Amino acid sequence: xKAGIFYKPHDVRVEEVPxxxxxxxxxxxxxxxxTCICGSDLWWYRxxxxxxxxxxxxxxxMGEVIKVGKDVKNVNVGDLAxxxxxxxxxxxxxxxxxxxxxxxxxxxxxxxxxxGCQAEQLRVPxxxxxxxxxxxxxxxxxxxxxxALSDVMGTGHHAAVSAGVTKGSVVAVVGDGAVGxxxxxxxxxxxxxxxxLMSRHxxxxxxxxxxxxxxxxxxxxxxxxxxxKELTETIGAxxxxxxxxxxxxxxxxxxxxxxxxxxxxxxxxxxxxxxxxGDIFWKNITIGGGIAxxxxxxxxxxxxxxxxxxxxxxxxxxxxxxxxLSKGYEAMDxxxxxKVLIKP
Amino acid sequence: xKAGIFYKPHDVRVEEVPxxxxxxxxxxxxxxxxTCICGSDLWWYRxxxxxxxxxxxxxxxMGEVIKVGKDVKNVNVGDLAxxxxxxxxxxxxxxxxxxxxxxxxxxxxxxxxxxGCQAEQLRVPxxxxxxxxxxxxxxxxxxxxxxALSDVMGTGHHAAVSAGVTKGSVVAVVGDGAVGxxxxxxxxxxxxxxxxLMSRHxxxxxxxxxxxxxxxxxxxxxxxxxxxKELTETIGAxxxxxxxxxxxxxxxxxxxxxxxxxxxxxxxxxxxxxxxxGDIFWKNITIGGGIAxxxxxxxxxxxxxxxxxxxxxxxxxxxxxxxxLSKGYEAMDxxxxxKVLIKP
Numbered sequence: 001x002k003a004g005i006f007y008k009p010h011d012v013r014v015e016e017v018p019x020x021x022x023x024x025x026x027x028x029x030x031x032x033x034x035t036c037i038c039g040s041d042l043w044w045y046r047x048x049x050x051x052x053x054x055x056x057x058x059x060x061x062m063g064e065v066i067k068v069g070k071d072v073k074n075v076n077v078g079d080l081a082x083x084x085x086x087x088x089x090x091x092x093x094x095x096x097x098x099x100x101x102x103x104x105x106x107x108x109x110x111x112x113x114x115x116g117c118q119a120e121q122l123r124v125p126x127x128x129x130x131x132x133x134x135x136x137x138x139x140x141x142x143x144x145x146x147x148a149l150s151d152v153m154g155t156g157h158h159a160a161v162s163a164g165v166t167k168g169s170v171v172a173v174v175g176d177g178a179v180g181x182x183x184x185x186x187x188x189x190x191x192x193x194x195x196x197l198m199s200r201h202x203x204x205x206x207x208x209x210x211x212x213x214x215x216x217x218x219x220x221x222x223x224x225x226x227x228x229k230e231l232t233e234t235i236g237a238x239x240x241x242x243x244x245x246x247x248x249x250x251x252x253x254x255x256x257x258x259x260x261x262x263x264x265x266x267x268x269x270x271x272x273x274x275x276x277x278g279d280i281f282w283k284n285i286t287i288g289g290g291i292a293x294x295x296x297x298x299x300x301x302x303x304x305x306x307x308x309x310x311x312x313x314x315x316x317x318x319x320x321x322x323x324x325l326s327k328g329y330e331a332m333d334x335x336x337x338x339k340v341l342i343k344p
Numbered sequence: 345x346k347a348g349i350f351y352k353p354h355d356v357r358v359e360e361v362p363x364x365x366x367x368x369x370x371x372x373x374x375x376x377x378x379t380c381i382c383g384s385d386l387w388w389y390r391x392x393x394x395x396x397x398x399x400x401x402x403x404x405x406m407g408e409v410i411k412v413g414k415d416v417k418n419v420n421v422g423d424l425a426x427x428x429x430x431x432x433x434x435x436x437x438x439x440x441x442x443x444x445x446x447x448x449x450x451x452x453x454x455x456x457x458x459x460g461c462q463a464e465q466l467r468v469p470x471x472x473x474x475x476x477x478x479x480x481x482x483x484x485x486x487x488x489x490x491x492a493l494s495d496v497m498g499t500g501h502h503a504a505v506s507a508g509v510t511k512g513s514v515v516a517v518v519g520d521g522a523v524g525x526x527x528x529x530x531x532x533x534x535x536x537x538x539x540x541l542m543s544r545h546x547x548x549x550x551x552x553x554x555x556x557x558x559x560x561x562x563x564x565x566x567x568x569x570x571x572x573k574e575l576t577e578t579i580g581a582x583x584x585x586x587x588x589x590x591x592x593x594x595x596x597x598x599x600x601x602x603x604x605x606x607x608x609x610x611x612x613x614x615x616x617x618x619x620x621x622g623d624i625f626w627k628n629i630t631i632g633g634g635i636a637x638x639x640x641x642x643x644x645x646x647x648x649x650x651x652x653x654x655x656x657x658x659x660x661x662x663x664x665x666x667x668x669l670s671k672g673y674e675a676m677d678x679x680x681x682x683k684v685l686i687k688p
Binding site for chain 2: 093094097098099101102104162233234235238250258259260262265268269273274275276277278280281282283284285286287288289290291293
């Protein structure tokens with residue numbers, strides 16, 4: 001089969017690799033119908049974080065089940081299913097708590113004998129816990145939204161959950177990438193009454209408004225913080241969703257959250273200095289978040305996509321075949337695309 | 345009137361000062377019936393934090409209203425009432441959010457023209473927002489529990505709320521002082537199913553058990569963390585209540601909370617290094633807490649004290665007259681008492 005391989009920063013290639021095989025009776029093999037490129041892939045693509053050359057890349061997927069191990073119970077050959085970016089066993093104490101991304105026996109794609117999924121096929125361990133089936137006959141138009149549950153929509157939802165967004169919340173979202181936009185959508189879904197999106201890109205502002213942003217602020221730093229305060233009775237937002245992952249973004253979040261408010265961070269913290277303990281204590285700020293447990297969230301979000309209540313698909317604004325994977329990375333690296341859909 | 349005055353570390357005295365007067369039409373004057381000494385008072389008593397000499401001390405009180413300004417509506421002369429350790433206006437945007445300890449016009453006792461309340465009388469600003477009346481004829485035995493709402497019980501409750509304690513939570517409490525013990529009681533009240541108290545003092549362990557602790561761990565540091573994991577399916581507690589306020593206590597809290605769990609900090613952070621952003625992100629830990637909004641919490645907790653559901657009074661194990669205030673500080677400094685009740 002064909003699969004995306006990392007060579008070195010700014011160099012990914014699609015090459016022939018052996019087809020995956022069932023290795024354990026709880027495995028399934030999926031023929032990928034859609035995968036995509038994540039903003040977090042840019043960290044190693046740009047050489048900011050290290051990655052060993054030679055491995056298969058990609059961590060978001062949906063596809064058709066083409067083989068199942070003998071102990072797989074909930075998934076059958078022929079099923080269409082979406083999977084999480086962090087696989088889990090579905091039964092450890094952490095999974096039972098709804099924190100599949102901390103599964104005691106799970107991992108990210110490419111670790112513990114698994115591979116990346118920007119490829120034609122994928123071996124999925126613990127298939128019963130990681131493949132969420134989609135009813136036969138589901139409209140093809142819904143596929144990008146369903147794929148988004150693998151990571152980007154679930155991660156936006158995790159930002160909102162970690163920041164305690166609930167009915168009536170006043171929310172600010174830092175970051176207008178695909179995750180930030182999904183965080184707007186998740187906040188709207190959870191009942192936020194005001195959603196302020198920090199964005200200086202007109203195309204993203206437009207999607208943000210479509211997703212439920214009530215206000216857009218283009219200023220950054222202290223100016224941005226002051227603008228948020230103007231919109232929030234001078235005190236700041238109840239909930240700030242930090243969807244970038246850097247010191248600047250976190251400082252903005254701390255500055256624009258009200259005393260007693262909560263910050264949900266889902267941007268991977270590269271080059272982030274430590275959190276100022278005194279500042280957050282004296283302001284009574286709660287700060288949380290991390291790697292989203294999308295396997296735990298998928299059932300709930302999947303139902304809303306199928307019923308038409310939830311549509312994150314506008315975050316994808318470029319579709320390419322697998323053979324043009326490297327063009328997809330280039331488009332995201334150069335900010336020509338918010339998020340690239342790949343159709344093997 | 346008589347009032348406690350700070351001279352220098354290890355030197356507090358009770359002296360004659362002028363009686364307080366109504367200064368604003370929203371003020372009330374309270375004749376203190378009970379006050380007490382807080383663990384946080386020990387920071388300046390021991391000279392660890394700086395305090396300007398000469399001012400009145402104390403921040404927890406209840407008493408009889410003896411004068412009211414002309415704009416006071418909800419409180420009458422003759423009422424018995426309890427007040428919060430951080431006064432507020434009750435109507436600013438932060439107060440409306442339930443975060444009275446971040447009131448835009450409030451402060452701690454001793455700031456903005458107010459005085460400490462280890463004294464015979466106290467001027468209370470914004471009396472309608474800071475005096476919670478107690479029904480006439482309430483049993484004298486309930487008074488220590490009602491006084492506890494001023495700070496210690498509300499602060500324990502804030503630790504539990506900040507850590508997200510709810511029905512079925514697995515909780516660990518770091519700190520067996522009066523606040524830690526009240527955090528146990530608050531967790532029990534909020535429905536925690538398992539409450540692990542870190543304590544090496546037999547007398548405090550006893551109160552902890554009486555308050556609802558299901559397990560006691562005397563070990564500290566890594567040994568303590570391992571013991572908590574043994575009791576929590578190896579993953580750690582859902583909620584850790586950090587009621588000490590130092591790096592050692594916070595590191596323990598981070599070590600014993602499960603991935604996806606929450607830490608509520610209410611110990612004032614002296615000499616605390618910053619929070620390791622990467623550690624909490626990769627473990628999906630949420631960390632929050634701060635100065636408890638006891639004015640916001642009092643109505644709810646007061647109802648439970650009056651109905652007999654909530655009894656934090658065992659945290660007081662020494663009662664002294666105001667004239668012996670310095671003995672009270674000494675007893676707490678030398679750990680001869682968990683919390684000292686003062687009866688002017």
